[in-house]
Amino acid sequence: MITREQMNEVNQFLSGKNLPLDLKVEIFDHILEQVDYKIEFEIKDFATAFLEIEKSWQRDLKMSRRFMWLPKTKIHHDTIWKSSIEIFKKSFSYFILYFIVSVTLMLYNKTLASNFLFAIYCLAIIVFFVYLIFNFKIIRTIAGNRDKKNISYMQGGTQAFYLSSIFIISMILINFDNRFDKYYNFIIGLKNNFDFTQVGIGAFIIFNIYAFGWVYGFCYYLQYKKSIEYLQQKMNLKL
Structure with a gap:
């Protein structure tokens, strides 16, 4: 049986590794299991x-x-990379469905496409504000200095949810009709004449990069929220 003093020694070993709390707890439990096995069976x-x-x-x-980020352990880098790839795949599958439907509607009926896109972006903002109101403490850890409270390796990617929501409001929903016209004309011009314009490309990027960013950030947020709930049960985490 491992004593509290021995647990503290394991915890001390992991201190100073710049590990997020959820990853540290996971590694801590795993090391205790390994040590316990060696004591009992070896x-x-x-x-x-x-x-x-x-x-x-x-x-x-x-x-x-790596690059300009704070030093991290190899397992921290690898965990972030693996999680990012998995969330990117999931997010892209949702985004590509939205993209196909929106472009198809633009080719079929401009008004229907405009209403669809406006409804989608409004829904995204409603979802964001619902989470902001009912999970304000969690959103605060995203929007603030994430290194001040290093809770999860999911924390950094979750900022896309917060930032994309703000940009959807400022860059898409405000003056929506004018912005949509530029996007619509680009798609129709591309279909009819394979015509590229700088304004059209800009509208295309804005409408889609923030849509994908929101989905990507929201998927990250859901995983981050699960990590927080786990830590609250495991060690009574206070935000």
């Missing part, structure tokens, strides 16, 4: 067992800096 004392475990984690917990 009949080793705690010091010997823990030293062996430290060496086995040395590569994954090696600190490194």
Whole structure:
């Protein structure tokens, strides 16, 4: 049976690794299981067992800096990358459905397409404000300095939900009819004459990059919320 003092030693080992809380808890539990196994089944004392475990984690917990970000462990970098890829795949499948429907409607009926897009973006903003009101403490950890309270490896990607919602309001919904006309004319011009214009390309990018960013950020947010709920149950996390 591992004592509280020994648990504190494991916790101290993980301190200073710039690990987000959810990843730290996961690694902490895993190390305790490994140490406990060595003590119980390999009949080793705690010091010997823990030293062996430290060496086995040395590569994954090696600190490194990538680009201008703060140094992170290899397992932290790898976990963020793997999560980003999985969420990107899920988000893209939702986005491509929206994109196909919206473009098809523009080719079929301008008014119907305009109403559809306006409703979609309004719905996105309504969803954002609902979460903002009922989960304000969580949204605050996204919008603020995420390094101040390093809760989850999902935290950084979740900012796309917050930022895309703001840009949808300012860059799409305000003066929507005029912005939609530019997007619509670009799609029709592309269909009829394969015509590219700088204004049209800009409208195309704005309408789609923020739509994808919102979906991507929302998928991240749902996972982030699950991490917070897990930590609240596990260690009574206070936001």
